[in-house]
Amino acid sequence: MQTLPSANAENPHARRPGLAGWLLLAPMVVWLLLFVVAPMAILLVYSFCTRDDLGRVVFSFTWSNYARVFEPIYLQVLGRSVLYAGITTAICLALGFPVGWFIARQRAVVRNRLLLLVMIPFWTSFLIRTYAWISILKSEGLLNATLLAARVIPEPLEMLYTPAAVMVGLVYAYLPFMILPVYGSAEKLDNALVDAAHDLGAGPVRAFSEVIIPLTWPGITAGILLVFVPAIGMFAITDLMGGAKVAMIGNVIQSQFTKARNWPFGAALGIVFTLLFVLTYLGLQWRARRARS
Amino acid sequence: MKLSPIAKRPLLPTGLRLLNWSLGAWTALVFLFLYLPIAVLVFYSFNTSKLNVVWEGFTFKWYAALAENTPLLGALKNSLIIATIATILSVLIGTVGAWLLHRYRYRFARSIQTLVCIPMIMPEIVMGISLLILFTVSQLELGFTTVILAHVTFCFPFVLVAVQARLHGLDPALEEAALDLGATPLKAFLLVIMPCLLPAVISGGLMAFTLSLDEYIITVFTNGLESRTLPQEVFGLARKGLNPMLNALSAVFIVTTVAFVIFSEYLRRLAAR
Numbered sequence: 035m036q037t038l039p040s041a042n043a044e045n046p047h048a049r050r051p052g053l054a055g056w057l058l059l060a061p062m063v064v065w066l067l068l069f070v071v072a073p074m075a076i077l078l079v080y081s082f083c084t085r086d087d088l089g090r091v092v093f094s095f096t097w098s099n100y101a102r103v104f105e106p107i108y109l110q111v112l113g114r115s116v117l118y119a120g121i122t123t124a125i126c127l128a129l130g131f132p133v134g135w136f137i138a139r140q141r142a143v144v145r146n147r148l149l150l151l152v153m154i155p156f157w158t159s160f161l162i163r164t165y166a167w168i169s170i171l172k173s174e175g176l177l178n179a180t181l182l183a184a185r186v187i188p189e190p191l192e193m194l195y196t197p198a199a200v201m202v203g204l205v206y207a208y209l210p211f212m213i214l215p216v217y218g219s220a221e222k223l224d225n226a227l228v229d230a231a232h233d234l235g236a237g238p239v240r241a242f243s244e245v246i247i248p249l250t251w252p253g254i255t256a257g258i259l260l261v262f263v264p265a266i267g268m269f270a271i272t273d274l275m276g277g278a279k280v281a282m283i284g285n286v287i288q289s290q291f292t293k294a295r296n297w298p299f300g301a302a303l304g305i306v307f308t309l310l311f312v313l314t315y316l317g318l319q320w321r322a323r324r325a326r327s
Numbered sequence: 328m329k330l331s332p333i334a335k336r337p338l339l340p341t342g343l344r345l346l347n348w349s350l351g352a353w354t355a356l357v358f359l360f361l362y363l364p365i366a367v368l369v370f371y372s373f374n375t376s377k378l379n380v381v382w383e384g385f386t387f388k389w390y391a392a393l394a395e396n397t398p399l400l401g402a403l404k405n406s407l408i409i410a411t412i413a414t415i416l417s418v419l420i421g422t423v424g425a426w427l428l429h430r431y432r433y434r435f436a437r438s439i440q441t442l443v444c445i446p447m448i449m450p451e452i453v454m455g456i457s458l459l460i461l462f463t464v465s466q467l468e469l470g471f472t473t474v475i476l477a478h479v480t481f482c483f484p485f486v487l488v489a490v491q492a493r494l495h496g497l498d499p500a501l502e503e504a505a506l507d508l509g510a511t512p513l514k515a516f517l518l519v520i521m522p523c524l525l526p527a528v529i530s531g532g533l534m535a536f537t538l539s540l541d542e543y544i545i546t547v548f549t550n551g552l553e554s555r556t557l558p559q560e561v562f563g564l565a566r567k568g569l570n571p572m573l574n575a576l577s578a579v580f581i582v583t584t585v586a587f588v589i590f591s592e593y594l595r596r597l598a599a600r
Contacts, residue, residue, distance in 0.1 A: 047499040051431035059433065062424040062483075066442045069480040070449075073457030080460055133357045136350040146592070148354070153588045154581075155361045159541045161558055162577045165565040166364035169371070172569060176367060179381070209361065259448065267452040270543055274565055284452050291456055291548065301460065304453050311450055 080301035089295035099302035115283040119265035122204040126212040126261050134216030156210035164203050164274050171199055195277035203275040204265050212257040219253030255318040263311050283307060365581060372574035389575035402560040409556060410539040413478035417535040421486025422528050429494045446481045455548030469551035477549040482535035489531030493524055530594040537587060
């Protein structure tokens with residue numbers, strides 16, 4: 035895992051701040067405390083509350099919301115979310131790693147052009163890109179019409195609102211988030227190291243598993259973090275492409291804050307999700323440290 | 328074929344060439360996967376037929392319908408207002424923050440840096456619900472104010488990091504020279520440092536603007552009814568099903584994105600000089 039950039043390691047002229055230095059920095063720190071730290075703290079408090087019959091939050095201390103998270107129905111949703119996000123991540127890695135690697139090995143001009151081609155989908159609204167797949171997969175959509183016209187199928191197939199459709203949508207949305215970090219670390223990798231591995235008699239497989247993978251690991255982990263975590267909580271794509279059939283943890287959390295009006299339970303789900311995120315992060319970091327030594 | 332000792336190495340050059348060739352083919356296929364759906368979307372935005380399956384004829388009527396759709400235009404206006412204010416605030420906080428963290432050796436500098444990075448990697452839905460609860464507890468009515476507060480929170484770290492990257496490449500003696508020549512710290516920042524940072528500030532600002540304009544998940548939780556944004560409107564339309572007007576809107580989005588990406592690439596090159 036990439037370590038966070040240290041603030042001013044490269045500035046030998048940095049000095050101790052006076053009162054003015056602290057006062058100028060204060061707005062930013064206060065902003066972060068107010069809108070990042072405080073909300074998380076309140077979320078934690080809410081997750082131990084209960085609600086009355088009107089859906090209002092009643093302050094109390096109960097573990098019941100967390101107990102409910104571990105009911106079979108929600109565990110199933112949680113498991114499904116992790117599974118789908120895991121498969122999405124694996125497909126993105128399989129599709130994206132060779133691309134990131136290939137782009138990094140090109141001459142500067144070609145490299146910048148190809149990178150531009152990755153940036154365009156990266157910055158295009160994911161809703162628009164999801165709609166593109168809806169127009170292809172819908173029963174009166176392009177793919178069905180083509181297959182019908184070619185007489186491959188006698189009647190339209192239900193392709194949208196299936197788990198496979200959700201997966202296509204997720205992979206399509208998150209693929210650029212895998213390619214870019216892999217490219218980032220592949221670009222830093224010295225070509226001579228790969229050549230050296232070959233010179234020392236390593237075949238492509240060994241060179242790949244013992245030189246390329248460890249050296250691009252920071253990019254791979256960043257990619258996993260950028261795909262896996264958002265994919266778990268992504269309720270918009272699962273909603274649009276899975277209909278009501280494929281509920282994921284994100285959909286359940288969202289419905290607690292809208293239709294179901296059970297904020298404490300939604301908060302507990304949010305906390306569990308956050309813990310899942312932190313565990314993934316720490317796990318990747320631990321794995322990176324082991325790979326380095 | 329001559330067999331030199333080098334050529335005896337286990338199939339190295341041919342193996343690599345084959346590998347390189349297949350990597351190239353793979354990359355081409357992945358790009359096809361990334362671009363084909365977008366291309367289809369744009370192509371059918373010019374189709375006369377309401378169902379985007381059969382090509383019936385060329386038309387601009389969906390674009391005309393787009394320009395007359397009041398809910399969409401209203402949402403676009405809201406989105407632009409929110410993104411503009413969020414960008415201005417993000418650029419201010421991010422640029423000043425990056426400069427201060429660079430110039431001073433703060434206590435807790437590492438913790439502050441970590442705190443800055445949290446909104447960038449935190450799951451959006453968790454940020455959305457936690458802010459919703461905060462706004463409800465503090466009895467702020469959901470609307471422009473709350474969305475802008477939320478958007479600034481996840482946008483300014485991107486500006487800060489972009490500016491920080493630029494600062495790392497800057498000659499640390501630059502400010503000292505300005506101060507030695509009699510400039511006040513504020514003057515040195517505005518007249519000497521700022522011009523050097525400008526490309527990074529602008530590209531960070533562009534990033535913040537796009538992030539704010541595209542944000543859906545955090546917006547859903549922190550927005551009220553009267554300030555509905557474009558992504559919320561798009562989600563509603565996409566959920567209803569096929570709609571050629573949405574194709575036209577997508578085409579507009581995509582063209583804007585392409586222009587934006589090319590412009591920020593140009594800025595990046597300017598900054599790299």
